[in-house]
Amino acid sequence: MANNAAITPPAEITDEKQKEVWKAQQGFALIRELAGVLKAAVGASRAAVDAGYIPYANQVGQTGKVVSPDLYIACAISGAIQHQAGMRTSKNILAINKDPEAPIFGLARFGVVSDMHKFVPALTAELKKRLGR
Numbered sequence: 729m730a731n732n733a734a735i736t737p738p739a740e741i742t743d744e745k746q747k748e749v750w751k752a753q754q755g756f757a758l759i760r761e762l763a764g765v766l767k768a769a770v771g772a773s774r775a776a777v778d779a780g781y782i783p784y785a786n787q788v789g790q791t792g793k794v795v796s797p798d799l800y801i802a803c804a805i806s807g808a809i810q811h812q813a814g815m816r817t818s819k820n821i822l823a824i825n826k827d828p829e830a831p832i833f834g835l836a837r838f839g840v841v842s843d844m845h846k847f848v849p850a851l852t853a854e855l856k857k858r859l860g861r
């Protein structure tokens with residue numbers, strides 16, 4: 729399990745909006761590392777694209793790409809109907825969300841209620857061990 733230092737912005741970042749941006753950037757770094765271990769592609773919601781964290785080419789959903797992988801990991805994705813339109817036919821969906829009421833859990837086969845900044849590094853570390861990567 730990652731320690732809390734990984735989710736605490738550096739002291740010099742005092743502005744709340746900047747803290748949010750920092751956390752989102754850290755989140756994407758964690759997701760990219762997990763994707764690397766799984767040899768998977770990284771998709772995103774329109775909210776993440778609009779915020780500038782990732783290019784539009786990676787957007788999944790009604791106004792983005794439609795994907796249907798063997799495993800779709802919906803990480804900090806609420807599960808808006810427009811997002812579901814792009815991924816609901818995935819063979820298996822794992823949802824990781826800190827809100828147990830998030831709509832994505834209604835669609836997911838597997839669900840983890842957790843802060844992704846804690847769970848994703850732990851998942852990546854375990855997969856690295858098991859897959860020898």
Ligand SMILES: Cc1cc2nc3c(=O)[nH]c(=O)nc-3n(C[C@H](O)[C@H](O)[C@H](O)COP(=O)(O)OP(=O)(O)OC[C@H]3O[C@@H](n4cnc5c(N)ncnc54)[C@H](O)[C@@H]3O)c2cc1C
Pocket residue numbers: 772773774775776787788789790791792793803804805806807808809810811814824825826827830842843844845
């Ligand atoms: C015409 C139209 C077209 C659209 N097309 C698309 C589209 O193609 N694709 C698309 O995705 N959206 C689309 N949208 C937008 C869509 O309605 C949602 O606003 C968007 O999908 C929400 O993205 P999100 O889940 O990333 O963000 P939010 O709805 O803000 O949800 C963020 C989620 O992350 C969770 N969370 C936050 N921090 C953490 C953490 N540290 N650990 C774990 N969980 C956390 C929260 O609990 C929440 O559930 C469209 C909207 C319209 C009106």
